Structure formats: C-alpha cells, structure tokens
Amino acid sequence: MVYTTYAGEFPLQNGRPNVEVVIVSDAKAGGELIAGAMAELLRRKPDALLGVATGSTPLPIYQALAATVDAGGVDVSRARVAQLDEYVGLPAEHPESYRSVLRREVLEPLGLDLDAFMGPDGTAEDVRAACEAYDRALAEAGGVDLQLLGIGTDGHIGFNEPCSSLASRTRIKTLTEQTRVDNARFFEGDIEQVPHHVITQGIGTILEARHLVLLATGEGKADAVAATVEGPVAAVCPASALQLHPHATVVVDEGAASKLKLAEYFRHTYSNKPAWQGI
Ligand code: PGA
Secondary structure (H helix, E strand, O other): OEEEEOOEEEEOEOOEOOEEEEEOOOHHHHHHHHHHHHHHHHHHOOOOEEEEOOOOOOHHHHHHHHHHHHOOOOOOOOOEEEEOEEEOOOOOOOOOOHHHHHHHHHHHHHOOOHHHEEOOOOOOOOHHHHHHHHHHHHHHOOOOOEEEEOOOOOOOEOOEOOOOOOOOOOEEEEOOHHHHHHHHHHOOOOHHHOOOEEEEOOHHHHOOOOEEEEEEOOHHHHHHHHHHHHOOOOOOOHHHHHHHOOOEEEEEOOOOOOOOOOHHHHHHHHHHOOHHHOO
C-alpha cells in the first residue's frame, strides 16, 4: 500500500510510520496511555529500567502510574529509575536538583527509594568523568527499557539544544539564556540562582533505550512536534533523531498535534491497529 502525503508518496511500513504518533484528547489521556505502557512493561519485566524526564509535561504520566500502583494494578517494587539530565553544581539535596525533583515526583509516589535510582553526579569535580561514568552505568545496568521524553519549543530533548550532535554522549552543556529565564520559575523567579551548566544524556545515549516515548502537550509545542515527526532528521531539531529509532512513540494532545499535516493519517492508523500491539 502507498500513502499519499503533501510530500509525495511513501510506502506504509507494517501499516504505520516509523515514528508512531498517537493523538490524544488531553494531557491526562496522554499520561494514562503512557503509564499503561509502563505498567505493561513492568508486568513483563519487573526490574525494568525506566528513563524519566523532568518538566511539567510528564507529571500526568507519573500521577497515572502512581494511581495504577495504588489500585494494585502493577507491582513496581523492583523497578529501577534513571535520570535524563541534571544541573551542575547544585547540591543533590537542593530542592530543585533534578534528583530531588524526581524523588518527589516519581520515587516517593511509587514507593521507591534512592537505591532504585541512578543519575549523573552534578556535584562531581571532574564533570567529564562523571558523564562518562553515567554512560557506563547505564550500559552496565542493561540499558534503559523505556525512556520518557519531553520536548522544548526549540525541539530539544533532555538538554540537547539545537545542533547537538545526533551521536552525542552524556556530557556537560551550557544553558542558553532563554532556558535559564524559563527555568527561573523554579528558583523563586531569580535567574541568578539558575545554574549555567547541566549534564544531559546525549542524543546517541538516548537512542540506545529500547523504547522512546515522547509526550508533548499544548499548541506551544506544535511546531517542534511537526519538525520532529514530519521534518528531516536534522540536528537543528534534536528530537527528529527519534526517526532513527526502531521503536519511538510520540504522544500529543490536540494542541501539540495542530501543525501536523498527517494528523488524519496518524489518527486512522492508531485507531485501526491491533489492540495487542500497545504503543
Ligand atoms: P516542559 O519541558 O515539559 O516543562 O515543557 C519540556 C522540556 O523542556 O524538555
């Protein structure tokens, strides 16, 4: 079968595009869908390594997963959790270190303690060595089974800003002023308190996870989402690297889907796929 698009024709591969796009009604529905996939993974593999992201977008996922756990729907007691990125120079116990944020938003609601958690050491004197150590630790842990991702309005994933190498490994990045301004909301509105540097898993590192699941909500993300799934694979839109991955899922609400030229095609394929396939 051949599907005709604005860009011409391309053959359908197994009835769906390489990057599966699922359009949901709202953020809550997206959170429930993704939490369902995480629960399904944990039933198959109770000690799965879950890659988690910070930011506002993934919160409905964590809430839905915690609700499933509370209702006895899945046992997460053996789950492991890996961090995507971290500020450099913030003490680990600082309330806005991503380790602290993830402890509050993910570990505690799921009843997991810090033994289940791994992340880069943002306080290390030798940051480069800390980055290399984290890449090694992820590999030694067997690799990430399911990596959650948000997306920046500029197409960043993790803190891989535009023009990050698509082969990049975990490394230090300097935050743009815009990102520091955006994140000042977590630091009493005071940009001076926002660190200049972060450690982020590289795009090459992220691509090693077995399943990538990106959630984007709101019209503000619509251009970045369209560039990610319908644009070329290009470092200028780091999230477009998902097109290189054999199992990538992009879950979007109506706002974030609003610039997709293939929206009807995505709706059609998702509503007709076999239920057993999951996302
Ligand atoms: P947000 O951040 O979920 O707070 O929009 C996403 C990101 O910058 O990756």
